[in-house]
Amino acid sequence: MDSKYKLTLGGALLGAFTTAAVPATAQTMDVSVTIPRLTVAEYHKPYVALWIEQAGKPARTINVWYDTGKKNNAGIKWLRDMRQWWRTVGRTTPTPPNGVTGATRAPGAAKISFTAGKGGMPALTAGSYTLVVEAAREGGGREVVKVPFTVSAAGTAKGSGKGSFELGAVSLTVRR
Template sequence: MRKKILATLLAMAVSGTVQAQTVTVELQLPAISSSQYKRPYVAVWVEKQGERRALSTLAVWYEDKKWLKDIRRWWRKAGRYDTDVDAVTGATRAPGTYTLDWQTENLPQGDYLICLEAVREHGNRTLLKQLVTVGEGAKEYRIAAGDELGPVSIKVGE
């Protein structure tokens, strides 16, 4: 047991934990011209690779819980477990640019998967993913646009 604790402490010392680094995700909901246009359901969350459940949900924009399952990957990784989501939920948003912050405080240094998913009634579904490294200083990432999401920019702060 003591050996195990020691090993864990050592591992932590080697890998280090991340001190209050901010990851900023800037996303765009494109204007889509359609007579059937409804604002998309959107979720943004963080996964640690190899783990079944999401680490943290940054935002969920929806109208009716009946259709939350259609944000398929987010629903499977986070939504259905209903953990700490209320604080980040809100109504669906109009086309435009939105910024979300993720505080990495007390997280082990390493790679995290930022996921963005948007699904629109009578429209498409778009899932975008980017692996980001936290705990190694400032970094910047860009994800190319999909049908329901414009280009995404992710900044890992100092």
């Protein structure tokens, strides 16, 4: 076997995305999600879920932001308010989602990097994918932004989208 390549074997969900040899250089996805500053009487930070979809494969949660500081982990009961995420992958995800969670974020741009094979990030082989970002806010609304992207044979991609009210700009870069 050429030392430049390694065969990645993972769990059932990771295996669904990883079907071929992957270059030894770690694949990284950099995501930027903007939470707009809203002028409302009582503002609550939104719960946000990010997941990856590929036609014919199971969806994969890569990050969930919720109120992790509530006593007895009571914040998990509101995860189902992110309805698209909940119906797609959330209800089958262990609660609290292990290895992919974080606290809610204040308004502004949040930049997150994911490395393939760590946390919820699968290795992305060449093909078409969709990054889906959903936000739900207490006393506010819900919004879903879908960012289609195509991973090249070199393992790279770019994509962007924009929300209207609960989410602002969403962008991603996949690189080796």
